[in-house]
Amino acid sequence: MILEHFKHKSYKPVKKVDIGPDCVIKCPKCESLFFIEDMDHVNKLCPHCGKYFKMTARERIASVVDEDSFIEYFREKKIRDPLKFPKYKEKQMSLRRKLELDEGVVCGIASIRNIKLAIAVMDTDYLMGSMGSTVGEKISKTVELSIKKKLPLLIFSASGGARMQEGMFSLMQMAKTSQAISKHNEKGLLYISVMTNPTTGGVSASFASLGDIIIGEKNALIGFAGPRVIRQVTGTELPPGFQSAEFLLEHGLLDMIVPREEMRNTLGNILSLHAHVNKSRGVRR
Known part of the structure; x- marks a missing residue:
């Protein structure tokens, strides 16, 4: 046995x-x-x-706007390479084929709860969402479209900052996009800025920080220079959680932090409230 x-x-x-x-x-x-x-x-x-x-630009758009409401604008056929940077043009051509994107931002018009708005969403898959001359141009055109059609503006930022391959041309986009936002503000139109992970460099120092309402995504990295550079320049130790969305909210640089699963409802509430206030004041849109 x-x-x-x-x-x-x-x-x-x-x-x-x-x-x-x-x-x-x-x-x-x-x-x-x-x-x-x-x-x-x-x-x-x-x-x-x-x-x-990580979410792509199109995934993020689909997660917040009404189904089948997004219409893309300003697709760019030309590849800008102002400095003739080595292999820069070839890299972009490869990314365009692979990602089916024309650049690091997707722009257009959509609706949330049947309220139309202009929207621009950055995509870190395309050269880390860095802001070159084409990205700056597309965002500025989206702001101008918002002004022309008298629509609220929504921008999701996700970027490593200015694009080094374009040098000064990239840095000039900070002023260009900021000026466009200034004109938008003069018209009394609503601009909602959502900072996702990461929002850094020239993007955080320009249009991303100029919203009427600035929303941070939970645990997002938000800042200008990296912690190592800041430590070297200031000679001080940085506090825990420095450059996190939660730290920025605590110090007044964000209006709120919204989890992804609540983003659509939160944006819908803000847009509905804004539309109701405009209607009660007799503002034509």
Whole structure:
């Protein structure tokens, strides 16, 4: 009877299922493994800990606007390379084919709760969402479109800052976009700025910080220079959580922090309130 335990046992083979390398994701925060189909695909959240995964511009647009309401404007066919930077043009051509984007920002008109607005959403997949001359031009045109049609303006920022391959031409976009926002403000139109992870450099120092209402995404990195550079320049140790959205809210640089899953409702509430106030004042839109 004891020998029975040492006999070779036969087992029926389990049917193999090829899940493929692209079917499973590991969360960088909680290190849980989960199937892609279990992810909250609208808001790109880890189903276990709620960690935010990177969103493309089109995913972010789809998560906040009314279904089938987005109409894209200002697609750019030309590739600008003012400094003839080595391999810069080839890199952009490759990204255009791979990502089906013309640049680091997607612009157009959409609606939230049937309220029309002009919208621009940056995409870090395209050269880290850096702001070159084309990005600055597209954002400025979106602001001008908002003024022409008397629409509220919504910009989602996600950027590593100015684009080094364009040098001074890139830095000039800070003034260009800021001037456009100034004209928008003079017309008394609403501008909502949403800073996502990351919003840094020349973007944070220009149009992203000029909103009538400035919203931060939870745990977003927001700042101008990096912590290491700031420490070297000031010679001081930085406080814990420096340059996080929560730190900026505490120090008055943001109006609110909104989780992704609440972003659409929050934006809808702001736009509805603004439309109601304009209507009560007899303001024509």
